[in-house]
Amino acid sequence: MKPAAITMGCPVGIGPEIILRFFDSLSEAEVPSAPVVLGDLGVLTRAAALLGSRNQPVAWNAGEDVTPDTVPVLELSQLDADKLSWGQPTKESATAMAEYIRRAAAGALAGDFSAVITCPISKKALNEAGIWHPGHTEMLATLTGASRYRMMLAGTRLRVVLVTIHEPLAEVSQRLTAENILGCIRMTADALRRDFAVEKPRIAVAGFNPHSGEQGMFGREEIEIIEPAVRRYEGEAEVSGPWPPDTVFYKAANGAFDAVVCMYHDQGLIPFKLLHFQDGVNVTLGLPIVRTSVDHGTAYDIAGKGCADAASLRAAWQMAMDIARNRAR
Structure with a gap:
């Protein structure tokens, strides 16, 4: 090369x-x-x-x-x-x-x-x-x-991919759409297969609100935006969610998933850097x-x-x- x-x-x-x-x-x-x-x-x-x-x-x-x-x-x-x-x-x-x-x-x-x-x-x-x-x-x-790209943070125990990247936290909810999330899921699946040689990727999609909204009690983004995006995915990856953000990273770090699709920057980067502060890698997908x-x-x-x-x-x-x-x- x-x-x-x-x-x-x-x-x-x-x-x-x-x-x-x-x-x-x-x-x-x-x-x-x-x-x-x-x-x-x-x-x-x-x-x-x-x-x-x-x-x-x-x-x-x-x-x-x-x-x-x-x-x-x-x-x-x-x-x-x-x-x-x-x-x-x-x-x-x-x-x-x-x-x-x-x-x-x-x-x-x-x-x-x-x-x-x-x-x-x-x-x-x-x-x-x-x-x-x-x-x-x-x-x-x-x-x-x-025109379409995503930020992945990758380490030996955890990979996270961000739906929104450098956006003010107050604007994240407005920028979440089912189409945007679905595109991120597809890009994550393609990257895991092509770039990381994962034959059948397992992708978890994180929720946005505490407890993934608790069936709408703490917010409706999961019901109206995230879950429809997960249901629309058709491909060779196993995609599930929305998962409560306070448990999904623990599961992924212990081998349950090959990547977690996250709704915003700090949702993904805080757990990632806790595990991979010294050896983490930023990969640009797309x-x-x-x-x-x-x-x-x-x-x-x-x-x-x-x-x-x-x-x-x-x-x-x-x-x-x-x-x-x-x-x-």
Whole structure:
């Protein structure tokens, strides 16, 4: 396969550090399939010095092999690393951050990269630089022309998929429709079969209200929207629900389901991060490219301190490779 691409994320966040730690963790057998980094050579060199890394960032061009003890970098910006302060993004660093994403998406669409793995970005910094996207997921959907997409968070014990993503909680109920939920169920079933090689997926659909509305006592979204969507599903997956949100994740984490379709962001991410805070992976469903991401933010509070953990990045890379192989079968 073509190499995967890792976008460096925010130059003043923990992205550069976890990239260096990730490359330091690669075994000799993994080096030939190592990804390339789309980012800034000077920033990564600064991070390597900070960490005392055994792998040194080097300029990389398409078609070149990845050699041991190096971090191959497709250099897309030339920021003055000495003038950047950890945890303090600038318009220049935000503009560079966006360029890494654009080039990764374009390269994956062109077949130059087998997958895209993204390091964390600052949504606020993007917006202040005039780049208006709610987040990575929406930006990549725009760049790849995907009109329907979903966010999946995946780990060894739990997978969750979100019907609504970055929406104010007060607006979620208004945005829930049977069609939207049904589309999410279908996309989840397709992804489990194609990307995760689950022959007959078992999907639980979470309710929206406490106790799934208690037969309408605590809300009618389950009766009027969610249950009709579940009944309309026709396919090879086993789909059930709406399940009470306070029990369905326990069941899924203990093997009863392959994924839980959740109505809103925090409903799914709170239980997921409780189990997979360090090794969780963000997977974007519905894109024409393979995209995974670390499941954490820029962590400006610890950036530059040399203590960032690369476990989520390693998991994101491994999952991206697995998905790319499954799609190639």
